[in-house]
Amino acid sequence: MPNIRARLLVVLVVLSGFLTLAGTSSATAATVPGSLWFDGSPLTVRNGRFVDGNGREVVLRGYNVSGETKLEENGGLPFASVADAQKSATALRALGGGNAVRFLLSWAHAEPARGQVDTAYLTAATDQMRAFLDAGIRVYPDFHQDLYSRYLFGSGSWYTGDGAPAWAVASGGYPQESCGICLFWGQNITQNKAVQQAQYDFWHNAHGLQDAFLSTAQQTMAFIRQHLSTDEFAGVVGFDPYNEPYAGTYDSGQNSRTWERDLLWPFYVAFRARMDAAGWQDKPAFVEPNLFWNSNISSQKQEGGLLDAGTLGPRYVFNTHFYDQKAISGILMWGKASDGQYAGDFAAIRDRASAAGTATVVSEFGHPLSGTVADKAPTVLKAMYQGLDTRLTGASWWSSPASSGPVLSGTQWQWDIYNGRHHELMNGNPGKVVTAGDAWNDEDLSAVRLDDTGTLALRQDARLLDRLYPSATAGTTVAFTYEDRSRDGSTTLTWNPVPSTLPNVGRLVGSGQYGLLVWRSGGGSAPTELHLPASFPTASTTVVSDLGTVYAPPSYTPAAPIAVAPEPGGTGSRRLLLTAPDSGVLHWALVTDGATAPSADLLKAARSELAAWAAAKVG
Template identity: 30%
Template sequence: MDRSNKSKRTALAGILLANIAFTGSAFSGQHNLDYAYSAAATEISISTKTYNGQTDKVFKDALGRERSFRGFNVSGKVKLAQFGFQPFKNVEDARASLSLLGQQTGSNIVRYTLAWEGIHTAADTINYDYLDNAIAYMKEAMRNDIYVLLDYHSDLYSRHTFTPDSDNTGNGAPKWAVADINGKDNCGIPCKVTWSAHKLSDDAVRNAMRSFWYDHWVMDRHLAEAELYLPDTNTCADIKDGSTANSTTVLTANCNGQPGQQWHYQQDGSLYLAKDNSKCLDVAGARTSDNTDIQIYQCNGTKAQQFILDRRGRLHSALDFNKCVQNNNGNFKLAECSTSNTNQQLMLRDTATGKSLGEQLTYVQTAFVWQIGQVARYIKSKLTPKEFAQIIGLEPINEPFDGGIGQMSYKDFDNKILWPFYERVRAELDRQGWQNKEVFAEPMVFWSSIAGITAPATGGHYLDYQPGDGFVFTPHFYDQARMGVADLSVARNAGYFGNLDLIRDEARYLNLAPFLSEFGMWLEGYGHTDTSRVVNGTYQAMESSDRVHGKDRFVDFYTPLVSGTQWGWDYYYDNHYELQNGNPDNIKTQDDAWNNENFSVISHYGANYNVRQELVERAYPRAIQGDLMHFAYEGKVRDEGSETMTYHSIRATLADHFINKEFFRNTRFAFAAWRGRNSDAPTEIYLPRLMQSQNLVIITDKGIHQNLPLSTTPNQSNNEVMLSTDPHKQAGAGHLLRIWDDADAGENTSTMHFALIIDGNAGLGSGDLVKLQSAINQMLAQGKSPVYLTTDMTHGGYPDDKGSSNSYFSLINKNNGRCLDVAGGWTFNGTNVQSYDCNNSRAQKWFYEASTGFVRSRLNWNKCLDNGGQFYNNGKLVLWSCQNSDNMRWNITGNSLRPRTAHRMAVHAFGTGNSSNVGLWSYLGGNEQQWISAY
């Protein structure tokens, strides 16, 4: 059979397939851009996709397309009092900043930071001026086609546990929501190393956080003549035998309205006995062990005599907020606080009327949730339906930490503390007409910590139920190991696959869509803290993984993309004026002006980047017409030492042509693979400014496109590919690639599609592009990705990088399936060349030098394939020292290897067994003369 004719037919079929966009007859629909302006294109909800038995929650628009989000936190300025806890000074600055964000990065989402302190100025007061400004700023994002995730931003709960002289500060809760009983900053040395240590080592910060979780009374007034009533036993707290002596036990007795059962509850947490105002409720010996007596004792203002009430009626000791007063067989004792033990549930009751005083009090978490409802209702009333659709959801608390869980397990913390709070927020949003807006629920901040022994991971998979619709799993990821001393290695390729897979696993356990609402790295890092390496690696892991099929350097065929927002985008970087903790002698102006943070990717009011441009201007899929299988972007990002991190290439196999042939090493490209067709609206892939439109080569499963003009309207071709400037952005923005997958005959829900967008063709001719297209189609049909991980890997267990497309390869004979082999692995002149079982040894590796025609052996670079000038049938092939001779000059034509000066001849495998001879024979095109390159 004439194999050359078959090869021509295959190539012709590929060319016809590439041109189907212009000649196909199956297309009968209508492409237009009306979809982009429809309400359905803007409305986001949560849906599911399943591949190989694995189901994942994903974002989708009402057109049926899978949606992905990339953006930034805007901004850390909200932590500062300078502009009233707003991220912007005025609308003009918001417009400039957010327009720049859209133009330069193509972001389609911002995590817009709100300040509880700025909004909720008193327990019953909402600052609507603050909200009006915030809404005006959000509308500037929406004007740039950017979605908004509302983030109630808090760090260390509040700034009001700190003093004017504290080294650090917090942000979040207003002063009225931070009772004095919590104390003041007392962290010491650990917090001089990192401000985050306050979460573990600062009693005041921890108390304030626990106070929020327990929904404590805000201690905003004195309560006179109150009874401590126990509904479960219909009794009241009383003093034993009516004695007012020191150390008299407090017990339960029938309520009698007498002074021995009446208490004056002060704002400092003291409960004075009405019968003797010199005596106070007291924890005996200031001990915190279970069963410690509760007594009366001379009032002394110590923590042993301070108690704080929560909304359940529990009375917590200031010695340890995890300890509550409990009726223990008629005597009051100290015990671990319980959500279900009715012996801890007191009613603060008016002595004269018997009415509950507790119902009239303000509780901190309850007030916060009420405030969220007021804010949600007001924001909705001020937005058009389209603008409201651009609010994707609300994150009620940033980086929640436990504050100390006592005897409670972290499983209990999730089930009894954290998620009940999220459920309260969900219910309140539903009441205010936000049923279709997600609650972005963060896990406990240390759940996946890699900081080491200073802050070990608390773990996940704890929740006893799946939360259901209305929630998004919203973790953060920072490389605490490299930020500290737990990992001093340099982050290289695939460094964070495991970390992001952990996030995917937890999202699957909860049956929620994941969203990474914070990630990043401080600026000016170097070596193990290299900013570019850490951030670039995080983006890579948000898009790809390799854990399913093993460490062969190819990415997994199916990896759910994790949307997210990088920290941060601060328009005022290095231009702040913040009196830390109100101290005029401690003014912060530089960097982010908060606890020495230094993260903003822009400076000088957006005039400059603080990071590499290519680090933050990245391609990503905004909308996928079917189910996204995987995505990868090679951005050629430079690290802080100016070394380019080229982490990906395309390595493809085409039956009868080549195996694992590499393309586009050291080339910027984006690759997306998806399955099926769930919408008539097209796939949309954002392309950064760095990928200039005139240089793009776009290969899809159905077409090859070069020199695409920028268009404003579709041309109605079948399976159309359209390139335009990114809509709704200011001049100079990136580009939007739209790909219509039309309903062609023979396709079904399992049909695979792809788009490969290359910044230049890397020297490939049209025939090479057609073969590459066919190869990728074949690989996708087999459930394999062509995306290959190059250069040095962070972790072990990977094979060596196969190298570039110009590196060594094996030649596999199509007839016998064996490799072209140097007999015995010898390198002396005249060593025979034969067929042998492929074994990946150096004796079977060859390097083709196109300029000279030499086929060099990996056994010795200076040894070449030589025909000895025997340009006739049965001519021998041997290994010989490379020299300027036509005997050693070869052309690779298709799959045949031919002498450059005797093209009528070809390398021919004479037998099928091991050690069978290989020589020259007149070219016939048969399988004996077909050699498949395996790289």
């Protein structure tokens, strides 16, 4: 549920010879290393990172698919058809650079009558999920809720919700919903008595609500497991049990931390047991803390973060959201975001996951793309992606790269191909047909839309969304940064310029985009992989590394330490492969689209500068 915390306060690159997943032969699998898409292994959690079958650290980047699930127009499904899902998946990979999606599901549609799971809904949802798996995109499903349920709201209400089915609401006998004086829908969380009481009942298992949900969740997971092939199921990373949990109201003497300890965590333990029973033993639960634990507004911030759950370990992933409440409020943040705006916020996420002994994912982040605060979106989103890439500011990255921290996984809210083209009867009211934006409580955050020709088009700068990032690191990531040169109107945003102490690197990069990865090798023959954005055509990409220097990298062969290969799934997107089959050795690679046919002398000089920098700053 995007930006809830704030509202509480007021092209396609065509590469010949690409392989489709279905047609990949065993010979090709040995020639072009993939991740799980070729060796059939799922991701696991190890040493606080996602790890593939080759032992490589994996970073998940992508989008939520999608807020359409919160609507009724397509029966609680992300898409109207499998064909739309396939079209969306191809664009998400090729235009948006994603390798993962948080795939929304609806409890109301999975269990429309108490105790009766709708297998037709689960079949349709699984078929749409398969479209992403077939495009080489990893998936983690999410039983989504906002304001508990749409059935709490009358046909004339200003607001709506999603999540629980009608029978769950009827069993509670809740009062007439009213938010009082509410300017924004999120205020219902703490001001609408019907919403508060319904949430309270769920966490206390009143009327057996939680038992029913857990039973449906188990049956849903079992169905997905049974209706995907072994290879397809390997692409399902885990399951997000409950979106943005909140107590509703606290018991006497209870606070946010004790609520997490006494009610939220036992629910996750119970959900984990249901995962095991459904055949998901080797996949983690993506567990979210109290939604206010990392609010960036002090008056809303609550103690939490699953502090009393102990070491979560590999069977759980610390899963959180981040929205800039101040920026969205329209009154608490003047001006735009800047370099390092969210360094502290994302450092807190890294630190909490590290203390919990597990991997982390920021499963929602974003900013409105219309309305009075939309002008902040280019800088806010750039700063959020910067926070995912590194815990440092751009101004400090070159001087202290060893403090960069792990690269975080994240899925932006959201990827809704029907943005601006909905036909949603709000709360079933034929007199309130919503077509604009995301068609849900005036939200408008989708990064994509269909243009007038029916072609999928980005609504944000492609240089911001389709990013260079280390999708699989053969060893341990030491530091990473990416200067995307994304734009705020006509202004190109450069927050991490190459320092003047590296003049030849600066000449090589020029005004272009660049990324720099530093890693320590972990042995094995599988290469390190970086997603190559469409803005990095192979013919004009330069790589300067301790492994060598190359302009226009060649197609992959086992003998090539620096090479390019298709991303799996046949979408036309590409990856850079860096092969260093040693162990414990520090490696680095600069990737840029800045220079045109750089001279051998310039490449040599840039490599020399970077080698000295790495030795001095990382060692």
